[in-house]
Amino acid sequence: MRTTVRVEDDLLERLKAQARREKVSLTRLINRTLKAGLQVGGARRPKRSVYRERPQALGAPRVSLDKALALAAALEDEEIARKLALRK
Numbered sequence: 001m002r003t004t005v006r007v008e009d010d011l012l013e014r015l016k017a018q019a020r021r022e023k024v025s026l027t028r029l030i031n032r033t034l035k036a037g038l039q040v041g042g043a044r045r046p047k048r049s050v051y052r053e054r055p056q057a058l059g060a061p062r063v064s065l066d067k068a069l070a071l072a073a074a075l076e077d078e079e080i081a082r083k084l085a086l087r088k
Helices: 009-022 026-044 065-087
Strands: none
Touching: 009 026
């Protein structure tokens, strides 16, 4: 597969020099280096601790939650009526 990658100039020079020393293509050297880096990188990855959220008591609800949708609809109706009154 073909792709474009931006490599720092000094790093590219080092890669080219190593490819010349080993008498391999730059592509082959880069692929080999990336594979080795991925293998090592996966082994050295530190284990992340699992985040646990602690529940907090919020107290008793101040509004009856049984009729929450009706309350939301009533508040929305009041807001619409207020906006219509401002248009006149």
